Amino acid sequence: MKVSFENDQIESYCNQFQLERMFSDIDSIPLQLRTYEKNELILQEGDDLDGIYLQVKGQTKVTTSVETGKSLLLRFCYPFSIFGDIEIIQKVPIQSQVKALADTCFIFIDKQTVEKSLLNDCRFLNELLHHLSYKLQTCTSASRINLLASVEERFAIYLLTTRQSNDFGREIQSQNIPEIASVIGTTPRHLNRLIQKLSVSGTLSKKRSSFIVLDWNELDRLSNGLRYY
Template sequence: MKFTQEQDILQRYKSQINIDQIFSHPESLPFQLRIYERNEVILQEGDTLDGLYFQVDGRTKVTSSVETGKALLLRFCHPLAVFGDIELMQKVVVQSQVEAVTQASFLFINKHTIETELMRDYKFLTELSRHLAYKLQTCTTASRINLLASVEERLASYLLTIRLQHDFGKEIQTPHIHEVASLIGTTPRHLNRVIQKLSDVNMLRKDKKKIVVIDWERLDELSNGLRYE
């Protein structure tokens, strides 16, 4: 991890995310730009949170693991994602691992500043609430589909969701079968069987490492109106 407090660089990113819409007095805050290289861990499950991370560049992935070592892919994130909000409000250790998929940059604010200055800032609290509500909505929807729908329905719902290119559709889009399997709550082996089954009825086909949809209308019928959004 590299970091800088050079004002010209910080100002460029502040302008990019409309910092005045997030904080009432951003000029008084001790921002730091943290830069992580590809595959570098930004937040580690179980660690003590040191502050809030506002993603301003790059792509990251969020995973959650259990004691057996298995990890569940939750989403890929892009600007402006916020990390540490759940831990800050709940006063718990870091709940999910955040890793850089590409080089990723963050505007960082330390925990002490947040607790002593920002918890009375209505703009900041409104922004934090918006991100928390979004995470709750998308996690609840994904959990409901993954628990109650068949794998065929989940795959159809996933493909239709990423086609729409809404925010969460972008966050779960990946060309890798093992990542798609993790996102929709199944195994790569089972997912490949489902892909073959749908290929046999000319609904889609697997082209090298990509899934190509042949019949969106039938896929929509298969999804029963479910979407990961």
């Protein structure tokens, strides 16, 4: 991680994402620019949070662990995303692991500043509410589908969701079979068997470690009109 206080770069990101609308007085807030290289760990599940992270560049991968030691993919994040909002509000340790998948930059605000000043700022709280409600909506939708739908339905729903131009579709989109399996709550082995089945039926065309959708209408029928959002 590299920490910078370069006003020009910070101001450029603030202007790009109109961050002045997020604070009543942005000039009074000590802002840092934190830069992480590809594959560098940003937040570790279970650690104490040191502040709020505003992602302004790059791509991150958010996962959570389970008792068996395996990790569950939650989403990929892009600018503009906020990390630390749940932990700040609930006063709990970091809930998920966040890793950089490319060179990634954050505007960072230390925890003391957030707790002493920003939690009394209506603009800041309104922005946190917006991001928290989005996370709740998408997580609730994904959990409901993964609990109630069959694996075949979930896979169809996943493919149709990622095909559409919405934020959550982009956040769960992957070409990696194990990652797709993680998102829809199944195993890579089960998903590979399903891909083979759909390939035989002509819905997909299987290519070694990848596949191509041939019949979107059939996937729509299998999905029963549901989507991950």
